Amino acid sequence: KAGVTQTPRYLIKTRGQQVTLSCSPISGHRSVSWYQQTPGQGLQFLFEYFSETQRNKGNFPGRFSGRQFSNSRSEMNVSTLELGDSALYLCASSTGSGKEKLFFGSGTQLSVL
Amino acid sequence: GDSVTQMEGPVTLSEEAFLTINCTYTATGYPSLFWYVQYPGEGLQLLLKATKADDKGSNKGFEATYRKETTSFHLEKGSVQVSDSAVYFCALISSNTGKLIFGQGTTLQVKP
Numbered sequence: 001k002a003g004v005t006q007t008p009r010y011l012i013k014t015r016g017q018q019v020t021l022s023c024s025p026i027s028g029h030r031s032v033s034w035y036q037q038t039p040g041q042g043l044q045f046l047f048e049y050f051s052e053t054q055r056n057k058g059n060f061p062g063r064f065s066g067r068q069f070s071n072s073r074s075e076m077n078v079s080t081l082e083l084g085d086s087a088l089y090l091c092a093s094s095t096g097s098g099k100e101k102l103f104f105g106s107g108t109q110l111s112v113l
Numbered sequence: 114g115d116s117v118t119q120m121e122g123p124v125t126l127s128e129e130a131f132l133t134i135n136c137t138y139t140a141t142g143y144p145s146l147f148w149y150v151q152y153p154g155e156g157l158q159l160l161l162k163a164t165k166a167d168d169k170g171s172n173k174g175f176e177a178t179y180r181k182e183t184t185s186f187h188l189e190k191g192s193v194q195v196s197d198s199a200v201y202f203c204a205l206i207s208s209n210t211g212k213l214i215f216g217q218g219t220t221l222q223v224k225p
Contacts, residue, residue: 104156
């Protein structure tokens with residue numbers, strides 16, 4: 001069974017640009033969550049999608065958005081990039097039933113110059 | 114709101130030493146508690162979990178006990194190996210919001 005796949009693995013952008021990250025969950029998983037990981041702030045929850053609907057949201061500005069497709073694949077978009085958006089963005093999938101195990105991808109390392 | 118506090122790292126140990134990484138939490142209700150591990154260049158992997166008070170999670174020689182009276186979930190291992198070098202995250206799923214909330218992470222470095 002394939003794991004959670006995130007693409008691309010690395011990204012370099014400049015301030016003001018926008019970026020789209022992709023996450024393909026484990027087959028059969030309907031929930032996809034996104035996290036931002038930085039050395040200073042640790043892991044912070046961005047949002048969770050379940051069956052194409054946003055089910056939970058963290059405390060990030062509106063520049064951060066996401067969506068989920070009917071095949072459960074998810075994309076995350078960051079507009080008007082700032083230097084502080086440089087981070088490892090992790091995606092996790094689960095069946096979505098509640099207090100169950102999350103499976104994480106290897107992440108997309110975003111560098112904003 | 115709910116939160117998780119871990120001891121600051123890095124923690125540097127010699128091979129076969131005893132490991133403790135402290136984790137305490139603040140939460141309303143009855144959260145589930147987790148330890149995740151992140152090896153260099155990889156995403157997080159679930160190491161162990163406990164879903165109710167006095168439960169003990171264990172995996173790969175690591176253990177943690179859900180202590181409601183002290184709101185703690187300390188990670189222990191009797192004899193660490195070089196291959197255990199990684200970042201360890203304590204986390205909870207809030208019974209109110211359903212969100213998975215992580216601690217800051219503790220870097221463990223094991224030297225031969």
